[in-house]
Amino acid sequence: MSEDALYDIRDDRFRGLIVGNARLEELYSGCRWAEGPVWFSDLNCLLWSDIPNERMMRWVPDGCVSVFRSPSNYVNGNTRDRQGRLISCEHGGRRVTRTEFDGRITVLADSYRGKRLNSPNDVVVKSDGSIWFTDPTYGIMSDYEGHKAEPEQETRNVYRIDAPTGEIEAVVTDFIQPNGLAFSPDEKQLYIADSGSSNHEVPRHIRVFDVVDGKKLTNSRYFCSIDSGVPDGFRFDVSGNLWTSAADGVHCFAPDGTLLGKIKVPQTVSNIAFGGVKKNRLFITATQSLYSIYTTTNGAQYP
Template sequence: MKLKWSLVLLFAATPSYLLMAQIEDKKKIVEKGAELTLVQDGFKFTEGPAVSRVGDVYFTDQPNNRIHKWNAINNEVTVFKEDAGRSNGMFFTLDGTLISCADEQNQLWAIDQDGKEEVLVSAFRRKKLNGPNDVWVRPKGGMYFTDPLYPRPYWEGIRSDELEQDGEHVYFLSEDGAELFRVAEDLEKPNGIIGTPDGKYLYVADIGAGKTYKYEIREDGYLINKELFCEMGSDGMTIDNRGNVYLTGDGVTVFNSRGDKIAHIPVPADWTANVTFGALDRKTLFITAMDAVYTLKMKTRGVW
């Protein structure tokens, strides 16, 4: 998440005329005639959308310390988990476990279908993490997560607002949990992260530098052949079946696999935090933005 809560509380409502801003869509990836639809508002700050096998989307309201569930069939939102460890970015494993960046205690969690959590990572080299932010689970198993520093007001009395680690890095945790190591140590502030469905490439947004990079994934989890993907950072990210990459911040901006901008989806909020594809057919773009969540019907579809 990009913004401190002290700043979030100062944001005023977006003028209603911005709702009429037109979608820029060079490659016709949005369903013809589709409009951005408000699902629900009234949250404090929404983040971390993760899609389940049946297409429901779980997302966080981090300041209120809850994980919510959007039912893709009836379009209703319910509370899935209270006391959610201030969960931020999330992602589902193939067996239905919800992986969560729980930055209240600088941890990475695994949450079962009943909402019971297990701590997967609590430290690296005997020191706390800065605050896990976003996570992607690769198809072969194991997961990558970013660990920037965003001081939180709820850390008061728990920890300082200084770096716990020697920088802001990207990590890999092996499927069995036996190995945890850094895979990118030269970024300013890594944030959004997403991989390709074949598990060959990883995109990491360096929101501090205003850039997104593409890496090749080795069998052992290490990253090689770093290359600049586009001159834009991102909070959260997703990818579709055409290889297009969706970045967030000022609405949703879409780049093709070559890094060319092909679409921009305006969102009536001061900050768009994250995005994923929901519904059983994965053709509903689900967007978290400030105090609300939105959907948009797409021609493209998400990938598992």
């Protein structure tokens, strides 16, 4: 595939982030809606979710793909905590869970102020061990990605789970449908996507907040909009560039919000994760498939 066919370069800075002769590799196909990729460097594998098929998948560099967990309780977003344990958002259980090293599953959050969560969607872990997650209603809107139900929460919130106490607090309550989220590499800001629903005017933007005392969010402001589809999952590289999912591929934004360019993907992209030995391989979940492409930058993620 030629550079013009694979990349949409909007700013010359993007040329310094891409490998001109790289291929977009389809690593697996057969999902119904692929989501939640997370790289395990110590195990040299990638896990991701296939939500409607209620399973989690595992890919290893020799090309072997296997089922990691089935049934998965309609897991969507995944990440790892500072100890390397898997943290997952379950649509089916309407909860956030942790998979212990012995395989046991610990429930971290399933309610707020006595009412069930909507359907936790995406999750990140800060260096202090606190867990931050979004809670839109996508997983209870139908039986396709969870169990249809009426929401008990009055709003679609972003929550923080305190590491020492396990207490849950809503840190943002004014989103239409909060979706992907990620901390800046220095953790001074938290970026959150708002992707709307069929019942509302659909936003296509990512907002950014200042993180105060590691616990609160202030100074909400617009960061960028997506011109194709809506933003879903996204990640940062070590230089602070934001790589986000979109309907036509992966969009890359500079720290100042400038669209640098796009990687064209033939299916709607849901989420991404940097991985590989040097964290310079971008893994892309897109509708039915898992893709990857090498870059010249490295993902800002731990572990």
